Amino acid sequence: MTQPRREVAVGGDRAYTITIGPGLLDDGALLAATLRGGDAFVVSDDAVAPLYLQRVLDALRAARPGLRVGHWTLPAGEASKTLARFGEAIDAIARAGARRDATVYALGGGVVGDLAGFAAAAWMRGVDCVQLPTTLLAMVDSSVGGKTAVDLPQGKNLVGAFHPPRAVLADTATLRTLPARELRAGLAEVVKYGAIIDAAFLDWLDANAAALLAMDDGALAEAIARSCAHKAAIVERDPFEHGERALLNFGHTFGHAIETEQGYGGLIHGEAVAVGMVQAARLSERLGLAGAADTARLRGLLQRFGLPVDPPAGLDTGALLGHMRLDKKAQAGGLRFIVWDGPGRARVQADVPEDAVRAVLEA
The missing domain is CATH 1.20.1090.10 (Dehydroquinate synthase-like - alpha domain)
Structure with missing residues (x-):
């Protein structure tokens, strides 16, 4: 039996909705509904991207013909949550020509969500970010609330920004591939x-x-x-x-x-x-x-x-x-x-x- 989708509303000045359920990454209409403009950029890592990146890209393109879609993948793991990788993410977004109304999609666990969210907060002083968490930890914690950051050798999450997402889409089917x-x-x-x-x-x-x-x-x-x-x-x-x-x-x-x-x-x-x-x-x-x-x-x-x-x-x-x-x-x-x-x-x-x-x- 298919589980019904559940929604949790986050209020405040920048209200958004957390949608929870299976099959969300294949729902092009749901993904595209979060777009304000004609540019989408997906950030993922080399553990998650082989499983889900193409599905997200295909769903976005099918739902929004003519959409400019870019993507960038980083090595998986906390060791990638650095200022150097943040710089690479910004460079990739710039090379994709993402405009002021672009949307960055963070497809992965907490590291991807934090780094992609920080890049979205910084690019052109802030573009939309949609969190697509694929780990349980990211679904219940890091994807919600808009805290984005990278680590320094001196400590975790010391450089970052508060940047609430435009939406959080937690596809519980991805937990089937979670170690x-x-x-x-x-x-x-x-x-x-x-x-x-x-x-x-x-x-x-x-x-x-x-x-x-x-x-x-x-x-x-x-x-x-x-x-x-x-x-x-x-x-x-x-x-x-x-x-x-x-x-x-x-x-x-x-x-x-x-x-x-x-x-x-x-x-x-x-x-x-x-x-x-x-x-x-x-x-x-x-x-x-x-x-x-x-x-x-x-x-x-x-x-x-x-x-x-x-x-x-x-x-x-x-x-x-x-x-x-x-x-x-x-x-x-x-x-x-x-x-x-x-x-x-x-x-x-x-x-x-x-x-x-x-x-x-x-x-």
């Missing part, structure tokens, strides 16, 4: 929404863990829709991360530090976030905000999804703290973390003592 490791990594971000805002969602995830790991269409659609609805509501209230939106970074300060210290060649993002959430829960314990039972429950759920819950061996504590000091969530007054008072009750905690963080890292 199992990438599916599990995406589930870490799904768990995050239960941890920060919806304790009942954690119960649902626990009850449906087997179905999600088996890639049951109905369970995945429900998890994606609920995650997107939570993120959409937060982004609508705080589009530029001046307050509540920071809660979406639960686990990320620890996780980003691990990714950076490993040179973006060890744990992938969702795995690092899983470890980071457990460490954030442990920090919450140390600060007297939550109990050990809460940490144990979170740790157990992440383990059910096959995710790592302990940091890789051999990482230097001082180096990790150095990355955290440069993290975007840090402020002049000291380290700032997203902690919790237990499931569904996250908060921003400023001026966290480094000794407490060091103790968690060295535990």
Whole structure:
């Protein structure tokens, strides 16, 4: 039975719709409906492009005869999310002759979405971007909200722009070709929404863990829709991360530090976030905000999804703290973390003592 499409509205000054369901990449009318002008440019990577790029190009051309369509592909992986690759993307868009009313389509996971979105934000001071996420992590997190960026050796996502998409089209059929490791990594971000805002969602995830790991269409659609609805509501209230939106970074300060210290060649993002959430829960314990039972429950759920819950061996504590000091969530007054008072009750905690963080890292 074909799953019905679901829609999640993101409000605010630049409102858009997240459409979730199978077969969206072949729906030329849906793709073309996002166009304002006569130029389309698709950015993908060398893992996703062989599977889906030609289908998207064909669907666009069939729906809009005469459309000028260009494309560019980058090497897959976080190591490609650099200023150098950003420059290559801009050069490719320029060579395609994309005009002011062009639309950039980001076809891939979070790396493609971040880099293509940043290129769209910069080209002619901003052209439309449509996110076509092909990983679970991108569907529930990075494609929604308009945060685009590239990495530096000093840290993740340090150079970028807020550039909300014109639309997000999450074709759940693409998850069939997703490696199992990438599916599990995406589930870490799904768990995050239960941890920060919806304790009942954690119960649902626990009850449906087997179905999600088996890639049951109905369970995945429900998890994606609920995650997107939570993120959409937060982004609508705080589009530029001046307050509540920071809660979406639960686990990320620890996780980003691990990714950076490993040179973006060890744990992938969702795995690092899983470890980071457990460490954030442990920090919450140390600060007297939550109990050990809460940490144990979170740790157990992440383990059910096959995710790592302990940091890789051999990482230097001082180096990790150095990355955290440069993290975007840090402020002049000291380290700032997203902690919790237990499931569904996250908060921003400023001026966290480094000794407490060091103790968690060295535990």
